[in-house]
Amino acid sequence: MKISDSEKKVMDVLWQSPSITAKAIIRQLDPNLGWQDRTVKTLINRLLKKNAIGFKKKGREYLYFSKIDKEDYIKSASDNFLQRVFNGSVSSLVSTFAKKEKLSKADIESLKTLIKEIEKDG
Amino acid sequence: MKISDSEKKVMDVLWQSPSITAKAIIRQLDPNLGWQDRTVKTLINRLLKKNAIGFKKKGREYLYFSKIDKEDYIKSASDNFLQRVFNGSVSSLVSTFAKKEKLSKADIESLKTLIKEIEKDG
DNA sequence: TACATAAGATTACAAATGTAATCAATTAGG
DNA sequence: CCTAATTGATTACATTTGTAATCTTATGTA
Numbered sequence: 001m002k003i004s005d006s007e008k009k010v011m012d013v014l015w016q017s018p019s020i021t022a023k024a025i026i027r028q029l030d031p032n033l034g035w036q037d038r039t040v041k042t043l044i045n046r047l048l049k050k051n052a053i054g055f056k057k058k059g060r061e062y063l064y065f066s067k068i069d070k071e072d073y074i075k076s077a078s079d080n081f082l083q084r085v086f087n088g089s090v091s092s093l094v095s096t097f098a099k100k101e102k103l104s105k106a107d108i109e110s111l112k113t114l115i116k117e118i119e120k121d122g
Numbered sequence: 123m124k125i126s127d128s129e130k131k132v133m134d135v136l137w138q139s140p141s142i143t144a145k146a147i148i149r150q151l152d153p154n155l156g157w158q159d160r161t162v163k164t165l166i167n168r169l170l171k172k173n174a175i176g177f178k179k180k181g182r183e184y185l186y187f188s189k190i191d192k193e194d195y196i197k198s199a200s201d202n203f204l205q206r207v208f209n210g211s212v213s214s215l216v217s218t219f220a221k222k223e224k225l226s227k228a229d230i231e232s233l234k235t236l237i238k239e240i241e242k243d244g
Numbered sequence: 245t246a247c248a249t250a251a252g253a254t255t256a257c258a259a260a261t262g263t264a265a266t267c268a269a270t271t272a273g274g
Numbered sequence: 275c276c277t278a279a280t281t282g283a284t285t286a287c288a289t290t291t292g293t294a295a296t297c298t299t300a301t302g303t304a
């Protein structure tokens with residue numbers, strides 16, 4: 001199942017608010033997108049068709065929820081990207097960011113901590 | 123300019139072989155893709171239209187070359203991906219891979235080296 | 245009750261993408 | 275020279291995606 005860029009923005013809202021009306025989704029989306037309400041409704045319907053999301057009827061309104069686990073999505077999107085662009089090499093990926101000072105001090109500390117934990121686990 | 127997944131596979135060949143005929147591109151693409159020659163020619167023409175590649179005529183054949191720098195492409199694709207999926211956080215990205223033991227011993231050594239270099243540079 | 249509004253359902257259109265076919269012109273081989 | 279093959283150019287078709295419009299039905303308000 002492929003989630004398009006626009007669809008992903010709707011998913012982000014649903015991951016953040018697990019049970020939400022169309023109207024509320026529309027309100028939570030970044031206004032800078034400049035989307036009409038109808039556009040969002042279409043995206044919702046496409047996600048329904050893809051079985052990426054579901055709904056529970058509440059009065060006249062539908063409360064939409066995601067059927068995809070966010071972490072699972074991130075994991076598989078990351079794997080795909082890594083494979084596609086870096087032939088699976090995490091270090092190549094990271095060094096790409098390092099090359100233009102995209103690694104903050106905090107990033108570096110996080111990485112060091114992460115590496116420590118990994119080496120501790122064996 | 124957006125390079126689609128299929129177009130990217132053609133770009134990969136061009137980045138590897140900087141001046142190459144359509145026939146040779148076709149031969150160098152992964153046979154498992156199962157593409158007909160015509161499919162590749164279409165992709166070549168779309169990349170031409172996008173001005174992602176150019177050609178130099180040589181006899182009856184065209185020698186195609188990439189107009190996009192590979193590193194630039196990788197950089198910008200990575201930035202986009204990081205922003206889109208991780209809100210710009212490199213450490214989130216890396217910890218995603220770490221979580222399922224996607225980091226090899228070699229990756230870890232590379233990362234440590236990288237971190238050392240970064241901290242050396244200040 | 246009647247009308248307006250809101251919410252979802254269905255349809256629309258253009259461009260991009262995946263994959264391929266067909267056509268036209270030139271070259272190569274017999 | 276003639277024919278077949280090759281190479282690039284142009285066209286094709288279905289699906290996906292981006293963005294939106296229109297229709298239908300139910301609810302809410304005056």
